[in-house]
Amino acid sequence: MxxxxxxxxxxxxxxxxxxxxxxxxxxxxxxxxxxxxxxxxxxxxxxxxxxxxxxxxxxxxxxxxxxxxxxxxxxxxxxxxxxxxxxxxxxxxxxxxxxxxxxxxxxxxxxxxxxxxxxxxxxxxxxxxxxxxxxxxxxxxxxxxxxxxxxxxxxxxxxxxxxxxxxxxxxxxxxxxxxxxxxxxxxxxxxxxxxxxxxxxxxxxxFNIVEIEDDPNTNSLPKEVKRSLWFILASISFWYMGYNAVTTAFSRYATLQIGLTGREASFVLLFANVGAIVSFIPIGIFSSKFGRKFTIRAGVCLLGLVFLTATFYHQFSPLIYLNFVLAGVAWAAINVNSLPMVLEMADSNEVGKFTGLYYTFSMAAQIVTPIFSGLLFDVFSYRVLFPYATFFVVLSFITMSQVKHGDVVLEKE
CATH class of the missing domain: 1.20.1250.20 (MFS general substrate transporter like domains)
Structure with a gap:
Protein backbone atom coordinates (compact mmCIF):
# COMPACT_ATOMS: atom_id res chain seq x y z
CA MET A 1 0.00 0.00 0.00
CA PHE A 207 -7.01 -4.38 0.99
CA ASN A 208 -10.41 -5.18 2.52
CA ILE A 209 -11.06 -1.57 3.48
CA VAL A 210 -14.69 -1.29 4.57
CA GLU A 211 -16.60 1.98 4.35
CA ILE A 212 -18.92 3.17 7.11
CA GLU A 213 -22.46 1.99 6.38
CA ASP A 214 -25.53 4.14 6.98
CA ASP A 215 -27.86 3.31 9.84
CA PRO A 216 -30.70 1.34 8.18
CA ASN A 217 -33.28 3.00 10.48
CA THR A 218 -32.33 6.57 9.59
CA ASN A 219 -30.63 6.07 6.21
CA SER A 220 -27.81 8.33 7.44
CA LEU A 221 -24.55 7.98 9.34
CA PRO A 222 -24.72 5.96 12.56
CA LYS A 223 -25.34 8.16 15.59
CA GLU A 224 -21.84 7.76 17.06
CA VAL A 225 -20.17 8.53 13.69
CA LYS A 226 -22.36 11.58 13.17
CA ARG A 227 -21.38 12.79 16.64
CA SER A 228 -17.69 12.53 15.70
CA LEU A 229 -18.38 14.35 12.44
CA TRP A 230 -20.02 17.32 14.17
CA PHE A 231 -17.24 17.51 16.76
CA ILE A 232 -14.48 17.58 14.15
CA LEU A 233 -16.39 20.19 12.13
CA ALA A 234 -16.65 22.28 15.31
CA SER A 235 -12.91 21.78 15.85
CA ILE A 236 -12.22 22.99 12.32
CA SER A 237 -14.20 26.17 12.98
CA PHE A 238 -12.43 26.80 16.29
CA TRP A 239 -8.87 26.44 15.04
CA TYR A 240 -9.66 28.57 12.01
CA MET A 241 -11.13 31.18 14.38
CA GLY A 242 -7.80 31.29 16.19
CA TYR A 243 -5.33 30.96 13.32
CA ASN A 244 -7.15 33.22 10.87
CA ALA A 245 -7.46 35.97 13.49
CA VAL A 246 -3.65 36.01 13.79
CA THR A 247 -2.92 35.93 10.05
CA THR A 248 -5.40 38.71 9.23
CA ALA A 249 -4.63 41.02 12.17
CA PHE A 250 -0.93 40.43 12.74
CA SER A 251 0.26 43.28 10.49
CA ARG A 252 -1.77 45.76 12.57
CA TYR A 253 -0.77 44.10 15.85
CA ALA A 254 2.91 44.12 14.90
CA THR A 255 2.97 47.78 13.90
CA LEU A 256 0.85 49.07 16.80
CA GLN A 257 1.96 46.81 19.67
CA ILE A 258 5.57 45.78 19.07
CA GLY A 259 6.80 48.50 16.73
CA LEU A 260 7.48 46.61 13.50
CA THR A 261 7.06 48.09 10.04
CA GLY A 262 4.51 46.59 7.67
CA ARG A 263 7.29 44.98 5.67
CA GLU A 264 8.84 43.44 8.79
CA ALA A 265 5.43 42.10 9.87
CA SER A 266 4.88 40.40 6.51
CA PHE A 267 8.37 38.90 6.78
CA VAL A 268 7.44 37.36 10.14
CA LEU A 269 4.31 35.80 8.59
CA LEU A 270 6.48 34.41 5.81
CA PHE A 271 8.22 32.25 8.42
CA ALA A 272 4.91 30.54 9.17
CA ASN A 273 4.56 29.68 5.49
CA VAL A 274 8.10 28.30 5.42
CA GLY A 275 7.40 26.19 8.50
CA ALA A 276 4.29 24.73 6.86
CA ILE A 277 5.90 24.09 3.47
CA VAL A 278 8.84 22.12 4.84
CA SER A 279 6.51 20.14 7.12
CA PHE A 280 3.74 18.98 4.77
CA ILE A 281 5.35 15.80 3.44
CA PRO A 282 7.01 14.65 6.71
CA ILE A 283 3.72 15.21 8.56
CA GLY A 284 1.81 13.16 5.98
CA ILE A 285 4.19 10.26 6.54
CA PHE A 286 4.12 10.74 10.34
CA SER A 287 0.31 10.74 10.35
CA SER A 288 0.16 7.44 8.49
CA LYS A 289 2.33 5.83 11.18
CA PHE A 290 0.98 7.44 14.34
CA GLY A 291 -2.57 8.41 13.43
CA ARG A 292 -4.40 11.51 12.26
CA LYS A 293 -6.05 12.38 15.56
CA PHE A 294 -2.77 12.15 17.48
CA THR A 295 -1.04 14.35 14.90
CA ILE A 296 -3.83 16.94 14.91
CA ARG A 297 -3.92 17.14 18.71
CA ALA A 298 -0.13 17.47 18.80
CA GLY A 299 -0.42 20.29 16.26
CA VAL A 300 -3.18 21.96 18.28
CA CYS A 301 -1.07 21.76 21.46
CA LEU A 302 1.92 23.27 19.65
CA LEU A 303 -0.22 26.03 18.10
CA GLY A 304 -1.76 26.88 21.47
CA LEU A 305 1.69 27.04 23.08
CA VAL A 306 3.01 29.25 20.28
CA PHE A 307 0.11 31.70 20.58
CA LEU A 308 0.26 31.70 24.39
CA THR A 309 3.98 32.54 24.48
CA ALA A 310 3.51 35.19 21.76
CA THR A 311 1.23 37.01 24.21
CA PHE A 312 4.30 38.01 26.23
CA TYR A 313 6.10 39.84 23.40
CA HIS A 314 5.74 43.52 24.29
CA GLN A 315 8.50 44.52 21.91
CA PHE A 316 10.28 42.86 19.01
CA SER A 317 12.38 39.78 19.77
CA PRO A 318 14.08 37.48 17.23
CA LEU A 319 12.34 34.62 19.03
CA ILE A 320 9.11 35.67 17.34
CA TYR A 321 10.47 34.13 14.12
CA LEU A 322 10.74 30.78 15.93
CA ASN A 323 7.16 31.18 17.15
CA PHE A 324 5.88 31.59 13.64
CA VAL A 325 7.96 28.76 12.15
CA LEU A 326 6.46 26.48 14.82
CA ALA A 327 3.01 27.91 14.10
CA GLY A 328 3.48 26.88 10.46
CA VAL A 329 4.52 23.37 11.49
CA ALA A 330 1.52 23.11 13.83
CA TRP A 331 -0.87 24.38 11.15
CA ALA A 332 0.49 21.83 8.68
CA ALA A 333 -0.09 19.03 11.20
CA ILE A 334 -3.70 20.16 11.59
CA ASN A 335 -4.44 20.96 7.96
CA VAL A 336 -2.96 17.83 6.40
CA ASN A 337 -5.17 15.56 8.52
CA SER A 338 -8.44 17.39 9.13
CA LEU A 339 -9.99 16.92 5.66
CA PRO A 340 -8.98 13.21 5.46
CA MET A 341 -10.61 12.66 8.88
CA VAL A 342 -13.85 14.20 7.64
CA LEU A 343 -13.73 12.15 4.42
CA GLU A 344 -13.03 8.95 6.35
CA MET A 345 -16.65 9.18 7.50
CA ALA A 346 -17.96 9.53 3.93
CA ASP A 347 -18.46 6.76 1.42
CA SER A 348 -16.96 7.03 -2.04
CA ASN A 349 -20.19 8.53 -3.45
CA GLU A 350 -20.25 11.49 -1.04
CA VAL A 351 -16.69 12.80 -1.13
CA GLY A 352 -17.72 16.09 -2.78
CA LYS A 353 -20.56 16.64 -0.28
CA PHE A 354 -18.29 16.12 2.72
CA THR A 355 -15.56 18.27 1.16
CA GLY A 356 -18.17 21.02 0.88
CA LEU A 357 -19.08 20.52 4.56
CA TYR A 358 -15.44 20.94 5.52
CA TYR A 359 -15.24 24.22 3.61
CA THR A 360 -18.55 25.47 5.04
CA PHE A 361 -17.25 25.27 8.60
CA SER A 362 -13.80 26.64 7.79
CA MET A 363 -15.22 29.51 5.73
CA ALA A 364 -17.84 30.37 8.36
CA ALA A 365 -15.04 30.79 10.89
CA GLN A 366 -13.09 33.01 8.50
CA ILE A 367 -16.14 35.25 8.08
CA VAL A 368 -16.91 35.51 11.79
CA THR A 369 -13.46 35.82 13.36
CA PRO A 370 -12.36 39.14 11.76
CA ILE A 371 -15.62 40.72 12.95
CA PHE A 372 -15.58 39.22 16.44
CA SER A 373 -11.88 39.84 17.03
CA GLY A 374 -12.22 43.35 15.57
CA LEU A 375 -14.86 44.21 18.17
CA LEU A 376 -12.50 43.03 20.93
CA PHE A 377 -9.64 45.07 19.44
CA ASP A 378 -11.83 48.18 19.55
CA VAL A 379 -12.69 47.57 23.21
CA PHE A 380 -9.43 46.21 24.62
CA SER A 381 -6.75 47.03 21.97
CA TYR A 382 -4.67 44.63 19.92
CA ARG A 383 -3.16 43.11 23.09
CA VAL A 384 -6.03 40.60 23.09
CA LEU A 385 -5.03 39.08 19.71
CA PHE A 386 -2.96 36.17 20.98
CA PRO A 387 -5.11 35.43 24.08
CA TYR A 388 -8.11 35.38 21.71
CA ALA A 389 -6.35 32.96 19.34
CA THR A 390 -5.16 30.78 22.22
CA PHE A 391 -8.72 30.53 23.58
CA PHE A 392 -10.15 29.17 20.35
CA VAL A 393 -7.24 26.77 19.83
CA VAL A 394 -7.85 25.37 23.34
CA LEU A 395 -11.54 24.97 22.47
CA SER A 396 -10.57 22.99 19.38
CA PHE A 397 -8.43 20.67 21.53
CA ILE A 398 -11.43 19.99 23.77
CA THR A 399 -13.78 19.25 20.87
CA MET A 400 -11.18 17.05 19.14
CA SER A 401 -11.06 14.88 22.26
CA GLN A 402 -14.65 13.89 21.46
CA VAL A 403 -13.85 12.72 17.92
CA LYS A 404 -13.82 8.91 17.92
CA HIS A 405 -13.92 8.19 14.18
CA GLY A 406 -11.97 9.18 11.08
CA ASP A 407 -8.56 7.97 12.20
CA VAL A 408 -6.31 5.42 10.52
CA VAL A 409 -2.85 3.98 11.12
CA LEU A 410 -1.01 2.05 8.42
CA GLU A 411 0.26 -1.34 9.48
CA LYS A 412 3.80 -2.25 8.52
CA GLU A 413 3.85 -4.61 5.54
Whole structure:
Protein backbone atom coordinates (compact mmCIF):
# COMPACT_ATOMS: atom_id res chain seq x y z
CA MET A 1 0.00 0.00 0.00
CA UNK A 2 1.81 3.07 -1.27
CA UNK A 3 0.75 6.51 -2.43
CA UNK A 4 1.01 7.06 -6.18
CA UNK A 5 2.74 10.42 -6.04
CA UNK A 6 2.64 10.97 -9.80
CA UNK A 7 -1.16 10.73 -9.90
CA UNK A 8 -1.47 12.84 -6.77
CA UNK A 9 0.71 15.60 -8.24
CA UNK A 10 -1.28 15.57 -11.49
CA UNK A 11 -4.65 15.94 -9.75
CA UNK A 12 -3.05 18.48 -7.39
CA UNK A 13 -2.41 20.85 -10.30
CA UNK A 14 -5.99 22.09 -9.89
CA UNK A 15 -5.34 23.10 -6.27
CA UNK A 16 -2.03 24.69 -7.30
CA UNK A 17 -3.83 26.96 -9.76
CA UNK A 18 -6.59 27.73 -7.24
CA UNK A 19 -4.00 28.81 -4.67
CA UNK A 20 -2.17 30.90 -7.26
CA UNK A 21 -5.45 32.65 -8.08
CA UNK A 22 -6.36 33.41 -4.45
CA UNK A 23 -2.89 34.76 -3.72
CA UNK A 24 -3.34 37.15 -6.66
CA UNK A 25 -6.92 38.03 -5.76
CA UNK A 26 -6.20 38.79 -2.09
CA UNK A 27 -3.18 40.94 -2.98
CA UNK A 28 -4.33 42.83 -6.08
CA UNK A 29 -8.09 43.33 -5.78
CA UNK A 30 -7.95 45.50 -2.60
CA UNK A 31 -5.22 47.52 -4.30
CA UNK A 32 -7.35 47.87 -7.41
CA UNK A 33 -10.44 48.92 -5.46
CA UNK A 34 -8.57 51.65 -3.60
CA UNK A 35 -6.14 52.92 -6.27
CA UNK A 36 -8.36 52.81 -9.35
CA UNK A 37 -11.86 53.29 -7.95
CA UNK A 38 -11.26 55.18 -4.68
CA UNK A 39 -13.34 52.68 -2.71
CA UNK A 40 -13.08 52.96 1.08
CA UNK A 41 -11.47 50.28 3.24
CA UNK A 42 -14.88 49.41 4.72
CA UNK A 43 -16.49 48.71 1.33
CA UNK A 44 -13.31 46.99 0.17
CA UNK A 45 -13.49 44.72 3.23
CA UNK A 46 -17.07 43.79 2.36
CA UNK A 47 -16.08 43.00 -1.23
CA UNK A 48 -13.16 40.87 -0.03
CA UNK A 49 -15.47 38.87 2.25
CA UNK A 50 -17.86 37.98 -0.58
CA UNK A 51 -15.80 34.92 -1.58
CA UNK A 52 -16.22 33.44 1.90
CA UNK A 53 -19.94 34.22 1.94
CA UNK A 54 -20.48 32.63 -1.48
CA UNK A 55 -18.36 29.65 -0.40
CA UNK A 56 -20.74 28.91 2.49
CA UNK A 57 -23.48 28.06 0.01
CA UNK A 58 -21.82 27.23 -3.29
CA UNK A 59 -19.00 24.92 -2.19
CA UNK A 60 -21.31 22.34 -0.54
CA UNK A 61 -23.75 22.63 -3.44
CA UNK A 62 -21.23 22.04 -6.22
CA UNK A 63 -19.39 19.43 -4.16
CA UNK A 64 -22.59 17.40 -3.75
CA UNK A 65 -23.63 18.06 -7.37
CA UNK A 66 -20.32 16.70 -8.64
CA UNK A 67 -20.88 13.54 -6.55
CA UNK A 68 -23.95 12.84 -8.68
CA UNK A 69 -22.37 13.79 -12.00
CA UNK A 70 -21.33 11.10 -14.42
CA UNK A 71 -19.53 11.65 -17.71
CA UNK A 72 -16.85 10.02 -19.82
CA UNK A 73 -14.49 12.68 -18.45
CA UNK A 74 -15.30 11.83 -14.82
CA UNK A 75 -17.22 13.42 -11.94
CA UNK A 76 -14.92 16.34 -11.21
CA UNK A 77 -13.06 17.18 -14.43
CA UNK A 78 -16.06 18.83 -16.18
CA UNK A 79 -16.36 21.29 -13.26
CA UNK A 80 -12.61 21.93 -13.28
CA UNK A 81 -12.72 22.53 -17.05
CA UNK A 82 -15.69 24.94 -17.02
CA UNK A 83 -14.63 26.70 -13.83
CA UNK A 84 -11.06 27.31 -14.95
CA UNK A 85 -12.11 28.66 -18.35
CA UNK A 86 -14.62 31.13 -16.93
CA UNK A 87 -12.31 32.27 -14.12
CA UNK A 88 -9.63 32.90 -16.76
CA UNK A 89 -12.08 35.04 -18.76
CA UNK A 90 -12.91 37.03 -15.62
CA UNK A 91 -9.20 37.51 -14.95
CA UNK A 92 -8.75 39.16 -18.35
CA UNK A 93 -11.75 41.44 -17.69
CA UNK A 94 -10.60 42.62 -14.24
CA UNK A 95 -7.50 44.56 -15.43
CA UNK A 96 -9.56 45.96 -18.31
CA UNK A 97 -12.15 47.27 -15.84
CA UNK A 98 -9.35 48.85 -13.78
CA UNK A 99 -7.71 50.42 -16.85
CA UNK A 100 -10.89 52.09 -18.12
CA UNK A 101 -12.21 52.62 -14.56
CA UNK A 102 -15.53 50.96 -15.39
CA UNK A 103 -17.21 49.97 -12.10
CA UNK A 104 -20.07 47.90 -13.63
CA UNK A 105 -17.50 45.86 -15.59
CA UNK A 106 -15.51 45.39 -12.38
CA UNK A 107 -18.62 44.09 -10.59
CA UNK A 108 -19.39 41.68 -13.44
CA UNK A 109 -15.77 40.49 -13.54
CA UNK A 110 -15.67 39.88 -9.79
CA UNK A 111 -18.96 38.01 -10.02
CA UNK A 112 -17.57 35.74 -12.76
CA UNK A 113 -14.35 34.85 -10.93
CA UNK A 114 -15.98 34.33 -7.52
CA UNK A 115 -18.90 32.23 -8.74
CA UNK A 116 -16.90 30.04 -11.10
CA UNK A 117 -14.10 29.59 -8.58
CA UNK A 118 -16.79 28.19 -6.28
CA UNK A 119 -17.98 25.93 -9.11
CA UNK A 120 -14.74 23.97 -9.22
CA UNK A 121 -13.08 24.40 -5.85
CA UNK A 122 -14.81 21.50 -4.04
CA UNK A 123 -14.61 19.16 -7.07
CA UNK A 124 -10.89 19.95 -7.38
CA UNK A 125 -10.20 19.08 -3.74
CA UNK A 126 -12.45 15.99 -3.93
CA UNK A 127 -10.45 14.61 -6.86
CA UNK A 128 -7.51 13.45 -4.70
CA UNK A 129 -9.63 11.30 -2.34
CA UNK A 130 -11.55 9.99 -5.36
CA UNK A 131 -8.37 8.29 -6.57
CA UNK A 132 -6.69 7.59 -3.21
CA UNK A 133 -7.66 4.87 -0.76
CA UNK A 134 -8.61 6.10 2.69
CA UNK A 135 -5.47 5.11 4.65
CA UNK A 136 -3.25 7.10 2.26
CA UNK A 137 -5.29 10.30 2.14
CA UNK A 138 -3.24 12.18 4.75
CA UNK A 139 -0.11 11.59 2.67
CA UNK A 140 -2.06 12.58 -0.42
CA UNK A 141 -3.38 15.72 1.25
CA UNK A 142 0.17 16.65 2.26
CA UNK A 143 1.16 16.60 -1.42
CA UNK A 144 -1.93 18.64 -2.33
CA UNK A 145 -1.13 21.25 0.32
CA UNK A 146 2.44 21.45 -0.93
CA UNK A 147 1.13 21.98 -4.46
CA UNK A 148 -1.07 24.79 -3.15
CA UNK A 149 1.92 26.41 -1.45
CA UNK A 150 3.87 26.25 -4.71
CA UNK A 151 0.97 28.00 -6.47
CA UNK A 152 1.00 30.77 -3.88
CA UNK A 153 4.77 31.19 -4.19
CA UNK A 154 4.44 31.35 -7.99
CA UNK A 155 2.11 34.33 -7.68
CA UNK A 156 4.27 36.05 -5.07
CA UNK A 157 7.31 35.73 -7.34
CA UNK A 158 5.22 37.06 -10.23
CA UNK A 159 4.14 40.05 -8.14
CA UNK A 160 7.76 40.83 -7.30
CA UNK A 161 8.62 40.78 -11.02
CA UNK A 162 5.48 42.58 -12.27
CA UNK A 163 4.52 45.15 -9.65
CA UNK A 164 0.96 46.22 -10.60
CA UNK A 165 1.61 49.79 -9.47
CA UNK A 166 4.57 50.07 -11.84
CA UNK A 167 3.67 47.97 -14.90
CA UNK A 168 -0.11 47.83 -14.59
CA UNK A 169 -2.40 44.91 -13.82
CA UNK A 170 -2.32 43.05 -17.13
CA UNK A 171 1.11 41.31 -16.82
CA UNK A 172 0.42 39.58 -13.48
CA UNK A 173 -3.15 38.62 -14.42
CA UNK A 174 -1.97 37.20 -17.75
CA UNK A 175 0.81 35.28 -15.97
CA UNK A 176 -1.52 33.64 -13.45
CA UNK A 177 -4.31 33.03 -15.99
CA UNK A 178 -1.69 31.43 -18.25
CA UNK A 179 -0.63 29.14 -15.40
CA UNK A 180 -4.25 28.14 -14.83
CA UNK A 181 -4.87 27.36 -18.50
CA UNK A 182 -1.59 25.46 -18.77
CA UNK A 183 -2.48 23.46 -15.67
CA UNK A 184 -5.91 22.69 -17.13
CA UNK A 185 -4.36 21.51 -20.40
CA UNK A 186 -1.96 19.20 -18.53
CA UNK A 187 -4.84 17.74 -16.52
CA UNK A 188 -7.00 17.17 -19.60
CA UNK A 189 -4.18 15.24 -21.27
CA UNK A 190 -2.92 13.25 -18.27
CA UNK A 191 -5.72 12.74 -15.71
CA UNK A 192 -7.77 9.61 -16.34
CA UNK A 193 -10.36 10.26 -13.67
CA UNK A 194 -12.79 7.37 -14.29
CA UNK A 195 -10.00 4.84 -14.68
CA UNK A 196 -8.11 6.02 -11.59
CA UNK A 197 -11.30 6.16 -9.49
CA UNK A 198 -12.12 2.57 -10.44
CA UNK A 199 -8.58 1.51 -9.54
CA UNK A 200 -9.09 3.10 -6.12
CA UNK A 201 -12.28 1.07 -5.58
CA UNK A 202 -10.47 -2.09 -6.66
CA UNK A 203 -7.68 -1.31 -4.18
CA UNK A 204 -10.26 -0.79 -1.42
CA UNK A 205 -11.59 -4.28 -2.07
CA UNK A 206 -8.09 -5.76 -2.40
CA PHE A 207 -7.01 -4.38 0.99
CA ASN A 208 -10.41 -5.18 2.52
CA ILE A 209 -11.06 -1.57 3.48
CA VAL A 210 -14.69 -1.29 4.57
CA GLU A 211 -16.60 1.98 4.35
CA ILE A 212 -18.92 3.17 7.11
CA GLU A 213 -22.46 1.99 6.38
CA ASP A 214 -25.53 4.14 6.98
CA ASP A 215 -27.86 3.31 9.84
CA PRO A 216 -30.70 1.34 8.18
CA ASN A 217 -33.28 3.00 10.48
CA THR A 218 -32.33 6.57 9.59
CA ASN A 219 -30.63 6.07 6.21
CA SER A 220 -27.81 8.33 7.44
CA LEU A 221 -24.55 7.98 9.34
CA PRO A 222 -24.72 5.96 12.56
CA LYS A 223 -25.34 8.16 15.59
CA GLU A 224 -21.84 7.76 17.06
CA VAL A 225 -20.17 8.53 13.69
CA LYS A 226 -22.36 11.58 13.17
CA ARG A 227 -21.38 12.79 16.64
CA SER A 228 -17.69 12.53 15.70
CA LEU A 229 -18.38 14.35 12.44
CA TRP A 230 -20.02 17.32 14.17
CA PHE A 231 -17.24 17.51 16.76
CA ILE A 232 -14.48 17.58 14.15
CA LEU A 233 -16.39 20.19 12.13
CA ALA A 234 -16.65 22.28 15.31
CA SER A 235 -12.91 21.78 15.85
CA ILE A 236 -12.22 22.99 12.32
CA SER A 237 -14.20 26.17 12.98
CA PHE A 238 -12.43 26.80 16.29
CA TRP A 239 -8.87 26.44 15.04
CA TYR A 240 -9.66 28.57 12.01
CA MET A 241 -11.13 31.18 14.38
CA GLY A 242 -7.80 31.29 16.19
CA TYR A 243 -5.33 30.96 13.32
CA ASN A 244 -7.15 33.22 10.87
CA ALA A 245 -7.46 35.97 13.49
CA VAL A 246 -3.65 36.01 13.79
CA THR A 247 -2.92 35.93 10.05
CA THR A 248 -5.40 38.71 9.23
CA ALA A 249 -4.63 41.02 12.17
CA PHE A 250 -0.93 40.43 12.74
CA SER A 251 0.26 43.28 10.49
CA ARG A 252 -1.77 45.76 12.57
CA TYR A 253 -0.77 44.10 15.85
CA ALA A 254 2.91 44.12 14.90
CA THR A 255 2.97 47.78 13.90
CA LEU A 256 0.85 49.07 16.80
CA GLN A 257 1.96 46.81 19.67
CA ILE A 258 5.57 45.78 19.07
CA GLY A 259 6.80 48.50 16.73
CA LEU A 260 7.48 46.61 13.50
CA THR A 261 7.06 48.09 10.04
CA GLY A 262 4.51 46.59 7.67
CA ARG A 263 7.29 44.98 5.67
CA GLU A 264 8.84 43.44 8.79
CA ALA A 265 5.43 42.10 9.87
CA SER A 266 4.88 40.40 6.51
CA PHE A 267 8.37 38.90 6.78
CA VAL A 268 7.44 37.36 10.14
CA LEU A 269 4.31 35.80 8.59
CA LEU A 270 6.48 34.41 5.81
CA PHE A 271 8.22 32.25 8.42
CA ALA A 272 4.91 30.54 9.17
CA ASN A 273 4.56 29.68 5.49
CA VAL A 274 8.10 28.30 5.42
CA GLY A 275 7.40 26.19 8.50
CA ALA A 276 4.29 24.73 6.86
CA ILE A 277 5.90 24.09 3.47
CA VAL A 278 8.84 22.12 4.84
CA SER A 279 6.51 20.14 7.12
CA PHE A 280 3.74 18.98 4.77
CA ILE A 281 5.35 15.80 3.44
CA PRO A 282 7.01 14.65 6.71
CA ILE A 283 3.72 15.21 8.56
CA GLY A 284 1.81 13.16 5.98
CA ILE A 285 4.19 10.26 6.54
CA PHE A 286 4.12 10.74 10.34
CA SER A 287 0.31 10.74 10.35
CA SER A 288 0.16 7.44 8.49
CA LYS A 289 2.33 5.83 11.18
CA PHE A 290 0.98 7.44 14.34
CA GLY A 291 -2.57 8.41 13.43
CA ARG A 292 -4.40 11.51 12.26
CA LYS A 293 -6.05 12.38 15.56
CA PHE A 294 -2.77 12.15 17.48
CA THR A 295 -1.04 14.35 14.90
CA ILE A 296 -3.83 16.94 14.91
CA ARG A 297 -3.92 17.14 18.71
CA ALA A 298 -0.13 17.47 18.80
CA GLY A 299 -0.42 20.29 16.26
CA VAL A 300 -3.18 21.96 18.28
CA CYS A 301 -1.07 21.76 21.46
CA LEU A 302 1.92 23.27 19.65
CA LEU A 303 -0.22 26.03 18.10
CA GLY A 304 -1.76 26.88 21.47
CA LEU A 305 1.69 27.04 23.08
CA VAL A 306 3.01 29.25 20.28
CA PHE A 307 0.11 31.70 20.58
CA LEU A 308 0.26 31.70 24.39
CA THR A 309 3.98 32.54 24.48
CA ALA A 310 3.51 35.19 21.76
CA THR A 311 1.23 37.01 24.21
CA PHE A 312 4.30 38.01 26.23
CA TYR A 313 6.10 39.84 23.40
CA HIS A 314 5.74 43.52 24.29
CA GLN A 315 8.50 44.52 21.91
CA PHE A 316 10.28 42.86 19.01
CA SER A 317 12.38 39.78 19.77
CA PRO A 318 14.08 37.48 17.23
CA LEU A 319 12.34 34.62 19.03
CA ILE A 320 9.11 35.67 17.34
CA TYR A 321 10.47 34.13 14.12
CA LEU A 322 10.74 30.78 15.93
CA ASN A 323 7.16 31.18 17.15
CA PHE A 324 5.88 31.59 13.64
CA VAL A 325 7.96 28.76 12.15
CA LEU A 326 6.46 26.48 14.82
CA ALA A 327 3.01 27.91 14.10
CA GLY A 328 3.48 26.88 10.46
CA VAL A 329 4.52 23.37 11.49
CA ALA A 330 1.52 23.11 13.83
CA TRP A 331 -0.87 24.38 11.15
CA ALA A 332 0.49 21.83 8.68
CA ALA A 333 -0.09 19.03 11.20
CA ILE A 334 -3.70 20.16 11.59
CA ASN A 335 -4.44 20.96 7.96
CA VAL A 336 -2.96 17.83 6.40
CA ASN A 337 -5.17 15.56 8.52
CA SER A 338 -8.44 17.39 9.13
CA LEU A 339 -9.99 16.92 5.66
CA PRO A 340 -8.98 13.21 5.46
CA MET A 341 -10.61 12.66 8.88
CA VAL A 342 -13.85 14.20 7.64
CA LEU A 343 -13.73 12.15 4.42
CA GLU A 344 -13.03 8.95 6.35
CA MET A 345 -16.65 9.18 7.50
CA ALA A 346 -17.96 9.53 3.93
CA ASP A 347 -18.46 6.76 1.42
CA SER A 348 -16.96 7.03 -2.04
CA ASN A 349 -20.19 8.53 -3.45
CA GLU A 350 -20.25 11.49 -1.04
CA VAL A 351 -16.69 12.80 -1.13
CA GLY A 352 -17.72 16.09 -2.78
CA LYS A 353 -20.56 16.64 -0.28
CA PHE A 354 -18.29 16.12 2.72
CA THR A 355 -15.56 18.27 1.16
CA GLY A 356 -18.17 21.02 0.88
CA LEU A 357 -19.08 20.52 4.56
CA TYR A 358 -15.44 20.94 5.52
CA TYR A 359 -15.24 24.22 3.61
CA THR A 360 -18.55 25.47 5.04
CA PHE A 361 -17.25 25.27 8.60
CA SER A 362 -13.80 26.64 7.79
CA MET A 363 -15.22 29.51 5.73
CA ALA A 364 -17.84 30.37 8.36
CA ALA A 365 -15.04 30.79 10.89
CA GLN A 366 -13.09 33.01 8.50
CA ILE A 367 -16.14 35.25 8.08
CA VAL A 368 -16.91 35.51 11.79
CA THR A 369 -13.46 35.82 13.36
CA PRO A 370 -12.36 39.14 11.76
CA ILE A 371 -15.62 40.72 12.95
CA PHE A 372 -15.58 39.22 16.44
CA SER A 373 -11.88 39.84 17.03
CA GLY A 374 -12.22 43.35 15.57
CA LEU A 375 -14.86 44.21 18.17
CA LEU A 376 -12.50 43.03 20.93
CA PHE A 377 -9.64 45.07 19.44
CA ASP A 378 -11.83 48.18 19.55
CA VAL A 379 -12.69 47.57 23.21
CA PHE A 380 -9.43 46.21 24.62
CA SER A 381 -6.75 47.03 21.97
CA TYR A 382 -4.67 44.63 19.92
CA ARG A 383 -3.16 43.11 23.09
CA VAL A 384 -6.03 40.60 23.09
CA LEU A 385 -5.03 39.08 19.71
CA PHE A 386 -2.96 36.17 20.98
CA PRO A 387 -5.11 35.43 24.08
CA TYR A 388 -8.11 35.38 21.71
CA ALA A 389 -6.35 32.96 19.34
CA THR A 390 -5.16 30.78 22.22
CA PHE A 391 -8.72 30.53 23.58
CA PHE A 392 -10.15 29.17 20.35
CA VAL A 393 -7.24 26.77 19.83
CA VAL A 394 -7.85 25.37 23.34
CA LEU A 395 -11.54 24.97 22.47
CA SER A 396 -10.57 22.99 19.38
CA PHE A 397 -8.43 20.67 21.53
CA ILE A 398 -11.43 19.99 23.77
CA THR A 399 -13.78 19.25 20.87
CA MET A 400 -11.18 17.05 19.14
CA SER A 401 -11.06 14.88 22.26
CA GLN A 402 -14.65 13.89 21.46
CA VAL A 403 -13.85 12.72 17.92
CA LYS A 404 -13.82 8.91 17.92
CA HIS A 405 -13.92 8.19 14.18
CA GLY A 406 -11.97 9.18 11.08
CA ASP A 407 -8.56 7.97 12.20
CA VAL A 408 -6.31 5.42 10.52
CA VAL A 409 -2.85 3.98 11.12
CA LEU A 410 -1.01 2.05 8.42
CA GLU A 411 0.26 -1.34 9.48
CA LYS A 412 3.80 -2.25 8.52
CA GLU A 413 3.85 -4.61 5.54
Missing amino acids: KLDKKKTILVGIAFLTISAFWQLYDFVVPLMLRQEFGISDTISGIVMSLDNVLALFLLPFFGALSDRSLSRFGKRMPYIFVGTLFVSVGMFLLPLAAKIKNLPLLVVSLGIVLIFMSVYRSPSVALMPDITIKPLRSEGNAVINLMGAIGGVFTLVGLSLFDPLKVGYYPIFILVAGLMLLGLAIMIVTVKENQWAQQMLDDMRH
